[in-house]
Amino acid sequence: MALIEAEILDGGGAVRLGWSDGVAARFHAIWLRDNARDAKTRDAGNGQRLISLADIAGDIALTEASVGAGGVEVSFSDGHRTHLPADWLRDNRYDGAGEAGVWSPAVRLWRAGHAVARDELPRLQSSPAALRDWLAAIVRDGVARVSGVPTASGSLEEIVKLFGHIRETNYGRWFDVRSEVNPTNLAYTNLGLQAHTDNPYRDPVPGLQVLACLENSVDGGESSVVDGFAAIEMLRSEDRQAYDVLADHPARFEYAGSDGVRLRSKRPIIECGPD
């Protein structure tokens, strides 16, 4: 989108930029100086910052701002002159953050009846487009299915390899869920499990979990999945006070394993970002 307007505000303290579709945003002089992309400010090879915030005067001002070459050319009161691309500025604008909703636009809330996305492991391994769609479904819904996984312990590593790395824990690289005689975890029993969140006692909590069903020799054993975000949204709309209690007060979690492992954490049931 083309940048068409640059107007210095507040005696050089900020600049107001306008794009051809009517979008406008203010940027502060100190933010622009800190985020300059030229070779004196950032390493050309890796983009990492070469200056310190302490190198920038607290009262730095813009002395000139003009639209040109697909962006804006700005000069600062310390003599620095730099060019910032219009697209980068648009992607990184911070003015008007009040537009943000409660839920990321990338997230879709769902209820019973939702069709969970599904694909085959061999296709995910050979088709980048299929993998992209499958990963996008996980971002959107929080869950997706995959079939065609080899029926061998640890074969879920093949799934993780598609997009990331296994986070090893006290359970090892993976956790074999099986029926045991003296279970140290309810997952080792044939008892039905209620809807739950795994590993709340771990800090940090798991980012994404992979469950692979290798064998089921009995009747039953279905897995059910709940959209916790949808549950939170229901609570938020029906009982804001209860929602606030769960968001504003920490709960304690603890795991005591038979092998001397003891994990504890404390966090609210509902964790919110500051925006």
Place this chain on the structure above:
Amino acid sequence: MALIEAEILDGGGAVRLGWSDGVAARFHAIWLRDNARDAKTRDAGNGQRLISLADIAGDIALTEASVGAGGVEVSFSDGHRTHLPADWLRDNRYDGAGEAGVWSPAVRLWRAGHAVARDELPRLQSSPAALRDWLAAIVRDGVARVSGVPTASGSLEEIVKLFGHIRETNYGRWFDVRSEVNPTNLAYTNLGLQAHTDNPYRDPVPGLQVLACLENSVDGGESSVVDGFAAIEMLRSEDRQAYDVLADHPARFEYAGSDGVRLRSKRPIIECGPD
């Protein structure tokens, strides 16, 4: 500590327990029912909960509470009767949370001149007491030194094995810091690095980092460590408004690697718990 008093309050909604040293705390009927430790409520083998919150009436009340057998024996309006140990109740009391300070009592803030704890790898590997003291120093100060590490790439795995697991990332199981011709990271240059927090673009951020110096063929190369908590405490006491800006507004972080890796995150510079 001996429990000496149990008094039912609010028509059975809660009980007030008193210990022999004068400590007292209230516990709600619903919390006590949910946290009962008997075999009908929790699996005897692994301590995991066998009942659901939905199984407990919202208006459940205590009908009886008496001190005895190193704890308290309580009866509920649903007929359930259970014994809760005095020590467990004392450890898990939630009444009077207002006592909590800004910083965990386990944390010590420090400034320049602080002597960082130090031990030798072979001693940490052979002495559980030495390992305990060294890990306690990390919890207290956020940092500790270790010498006697073999000068081979990846030997820091020996340190991690003492207490946990390596979290693999796009950099692999460890990151070889070395001088390179076309650096994709400032760590690959011989430029001095400012005080910084590693990997803010990662979600979750690193919990604990291990840096092992294997070889330094030039002058310089000293490492410096800053107590970020002490810096935050200084800011909090000197400029509460600036502290609130950093705690209440998210910042964006990004890493773009040469190998197609792109990591982004958004979080406040200062993250606080709800208490």
